[in-house]
Amino acid sequence: MQQEKLKGDVKGIEEEDIDISTIATYLDIFNRLFLTENQAPFSSNIRSSVRIKQAEKRHFTDPSLACALLRATPEKLIGNLNTLGFLFEALCERDLRIYAESFGARLYHYQDYAGREMDAVIELDDGDWCAFEIKLGANKIDEGAESLNRIREKSRRMGTGRPKSAV
Numbered sequence: 001m002q003q004e005k006l007k008g009d010v011k012g013i014e015e016e017d018i019d020i021s022t023i024a025t026y027l028d029i030f031n032r033l034f035l036t037e038n039q040a041p042f043s044s045n046i047r048s049s050v051r052i053k054q055a056e057k058r059h060f061t062d063p064s065l066a067c068a069l070l071r072a073t074p075e076k077l078i079g080n081l082n083t084l085g086f087l088f089e090a091l092c093e094r095d096l097r098i099y100a101e102s103f104g105a106r107l108y109h110y111q112d113y114a115g116r117e118m119d120a121v122i123e124l125d126d127g128d129w130c131a132f133e134i135k136l137g138a139n140k141i142d143e144g145a146e147s148l149n150r151i152r153e154k155s156r157r158m159g160t161g162r163p164k165s166a167v
Contacts, residue, residue: 027058037061039093042108042121042129057109063090085136089119092134096120116150121163130165 030036038056060066066087067077077084097107100122110131111117120132131151133144148166155162 034061035065037097039097039107039109039120042110042118042123059090059093061094063087063094066090081136088136089134092132093120096122096132110151112154116154117147118151127161128164129161130167131163132167 027036031038037059039059040056041054066072070076070083072083072087077087093107093109100107105122105124108121108123109117109119110121118131119134121129122132123129131148133147135141135144145166148163152162152166
């Protein structure tokens, strides 16, 4: 009987509409408490009013918060390399943000409508930029390099400036 009641409550919760202003309020609180940070989209074309895909990536300020919420032990993470890869990427992006801000640069991400992406882009004040693909495991290195080469080629064709470095 108790089991059936719980199932009914869960079903009722899933069917509830969540008010967008409630979500916005919570996200604002998380931001003001320094629990989350947003990573803005990158565009190398300074005159464009459109940032590529325009959506920001939202991160915990420290990926260990996600580990704690997921109760992710080392054993569980080794058994789920996709989740470990997301956490590793978030950790690298956090450290890249700290590094970039130490010399006045900004950290972005890039994804276009053709499916090309860069996990992280550091842009300097003079417009120079560096591209980063973050991969967990040696078997993903070629995939990351190929992705960066596609972006580099697109930038060359469009005349929007190539990255000074691709890592």
